[in-house]
Amino acid sequence: MQEALFKNIIAHAKEYGFIFQSSEIYDGLSAVYDYGQNGVELKENIKKYWWDSLVRLHDNIVGLDSAIFMHPKTWEASGHVAAFNDPLIDNRDSKKRYRADVLLEEYIARLESRIEKEVAKGKKRFGDNFDQDQFLATNPNVLREQAKIDKVNERMFKALGEDNLEELRQLILDCDIVCPVSGTRNWTEVRQFNLMFSTQMGSTHEGALQIFLRPETAQGMFVNFLNVQKSGRMKVPFGIAQIGKAFRNEIVARQFIFRMREFEQMEMQYFVKPGEEMKWYEYWKELRMCWHRSLGLGDEKFRFKDHEKLAHYANAACDIEFLFPFGFRELEGIHSRTDYDLARHEEYSGRKLRYFDPETNERYIPYVVETSIGLDRMFLAVLSASYTQEKLEGGETRIVMKFPPWLAPVKLAVFPLVNKDGLPQIAQEVLSKVRLDHYCLYDEKDSIGRRYRRMDAIGTPFCITIDHQTKEDQTVTLRDRDTMLQERVSIEELPKILDNKLNSKQWLQKLT
Numbered sequence: 001m002q003e004a005l006f007k008n009i010i011a012h013a014k015e016y017g018f019i020f021q022s023s024e025i026y027d028g029l030s031a032v033y034d035y036g037q038n039g040v041e042l043k044e045n046i047k048k049y050w051w052d053s054l055v056r057l058h059d060n061i062v063g064l065d066s067a068i069f070m071h072p073k074t075w076e077a078s079g080h081v082a083a084f085n086d087p088l089i090d091n092r093d094s095k096k097r098y099r100a101d102v103l104l105e106e107y108i109a110r111l112e113s114r115i116e117k118e119v120a121k122g123k124k125r126f127g128d129n130f131d132q133d134q135f136l137a138t139n140p141n142v143l144r145e146q147a148k149i150d151k152v153n154e155r156m157f158k159a160l161g162e163d164n165l166e167e168l169r170q171l172i173l174d175c176d177i178v179c180p181v182s183g184t185r186n187w188t189e190v191r192q193f194n195l196m197f198s199t200q201m202g203s204t205h206e207g208a209l210q211i212f213l214r215p216e217t218a219q220g221m222f223v224n225f226l227n228v229q230k231s232g233r234m235k236v237p238f239g240i241a242q243i244g245k246a247f248r249n250e251i252v253a254r255q256f257i258f259r260m261r262e263f264e265q266m267e268m269q270y271f272v273k274p275g276e277e278m279k280w281y282e283y284w285k286e287l288r289m290c291w292h293r294s295l296g297l298g299d300e301k302f303r304f305k306d307h308e309k310l311a312h313y314a315n316a317a318c319d320i321e322f323l324f325p326f327g328f329r330e331l332e333g334i335h336s337r338t339d340y341d342l343a344r345h346e347e348y349s350g351r352k353l354r355y356f357d358p359e360t361n362e363r364y365i366p367y368v369v370e371t372s373i374g375l376d377r378m379f380l381a382v383l384s385a386s387y388t389q390e391k392l393e394g395g396e397t398r399i400v401m402k403f404p405p406w407l408a409p410v411k412l413a414v415f416p417l418v419n420k421d422g423l424p425q426i427a428q429e430v431l432s433k434v435r436l437d438h439y440c441l442y443d444e445k446d447s448i449g450r451r452y453r454r455m456d457a458i459g460t461p462f463c464i465t466i467d468h469q470t471k472e473d474q475t476v477t478l479r480d481r482d483t484m485l486q487e488r489v490s491i492e493e494l495p496k497i498l499d500n501k502l503n504s505k506q507w508l509q510k511l512t
């Protein structure tokens with residue numbers, strides 16, 4: 001784990017107005033965060049890139065904004081009341097609480113990193129002749145660690161599947177897992193804990209209805225499936241996309257905005273003909289991976305991970321994992337959910353949720369392929385991949401956020417070189433030409449070098465400087481964040497040049 005790097009990123013996010021701890025003046029609220037002036041812009045741009053890639057680029061995908069509160073029966077039908085649980089375990093000495101499955105996953109990750117170290121050693125020893133597959137299949141150290149991993153995985157999935165909490169505890173003891181805080185093995189029993197937050201709706205105590213804060217946005221799309229299909233005259237296959245808040249009372253919420261108690265999801269439910277779900281599952285896997293790669297954060301930072309144990313409603317599922325500073329972790333889930341959700345809502349509501357296929361004259365419950373990504377996790381992925389420390393000539397260092405230009409919170413900064421000689425007035429005129437197309441900042445304080453650094457730190461792709469030459473030939477300098485090179489361009493041409501450089505169109509077009 002690149003602990004120091006991660007700490008720097010968190011500190012940078014606060015210092016430059018990306019993310020603040022919620023209610024900080026009251027010492028904060030655990031696992032709840034606020035997005036500052038730059039954070040909110042970056043988040044909006046990520047949302048837009050996701051939304052446009054689905055709703056704008058597909059004739060058969062439409063949006064929805066369903067309410068956070070839903071009828072409580074929704075959550076009985078979806079299975080969340082009965083089974084949206086995590087197994088928790090406490091350490092009696094540190095009084096810290098953990099998710100039993102996460103303790104085991106972290107143990108497995110440690111074994112995996114031992115294998116990675118062996119591979120690195122092998123690569124060094126054998127150089128160009130290194131055959132990784134053969135090495136993994138024959139090296140005794142690797143085989144020993146892999147056998148341990150397989151055994152733990154097998155026992156863990158069996159225990160989770162059978163809801164065997166005693167076995168989970170035994171596995172933690174057998175793996176000799178200690179509490180990272182107290183260093184002891186003094187563990188309590190494992191208990192199930194439901195992650196949904198609940199509250200009351202209604203003014204009288206007796207008449208109040210217990211309702212839940214939604215733990216996922218998906219159910220809003222399922223219960224509205226026929227409303228959207230009929231009002232939009234949609235034909236299967238079609239999709240509904242939604243961005244919105246979700247709430248989970250996570251047992252352990254560490255790692256900054258990776259695991260929050262209030263977070264945002266970007267989900268898309270794709271309704272398909274039964275029997276065609278595998279084709280669409282593969283289709284969405286590939287397209288979602290292309291979307292991630294189009295951001296240029298580094299193809300090697302993304303990988304697929306198939307679910308070893310499928311949820312009861314799924315017949316195929318995988319995650320897209322991202323290499324965060326603390327290792328590869330889930331960023332997005334792609335699930336083939338069968339007709340489970342719609343069928344359950346039919347059963348619990350007593351209303352038919354069937355699609356009439358005009359071509360075959362059949363009525364059926366569609367199958368669903370879901371893509372579900374955490375907006376805050378995506379934000380963290382973009383933030384951590386973009387954070388760059390660079391040594392400059394002369395020994396100085398700069399911190400630059402190398403955001404994909406179209407995601408950058410501020411697209412452009414406009415500076416008068418000096419705060420006199422009419423330069424600020426010209427700068428204001430230039431600003432007014434471009435500010436409606438791009439989010440711009442105007443800054444006239446401090447030396448030009450410091451102003452450039454401030455823009456690097458928030459990832460502004462371009463800075464325009466108005467100098468004395470501007471008065472003579474109507475040109476300005478345009479400085480590139482990444483190369484730090486400046487070119488002279490005419491004010492007249494600016495809007496066109498900027499549009500080419502900052503627009504996401506060229507990237508979106510590759511996703512069709």
Ligand code: ATP
Nearest residue numbers: 250258259260263330331332333372373374376377
């Ligand atoms: P995890 O295993 O990490 O708890 P999950 O498998 O429960 O995640 P899903 O229910 O598949 O997650 O939710 C879809 C997406 O929502 C995840 O891929 C993740 O990006 C995001 N997400 C889930 N829980 C949280 C959370 N507590 N904070 C931030 N994002 C979350």
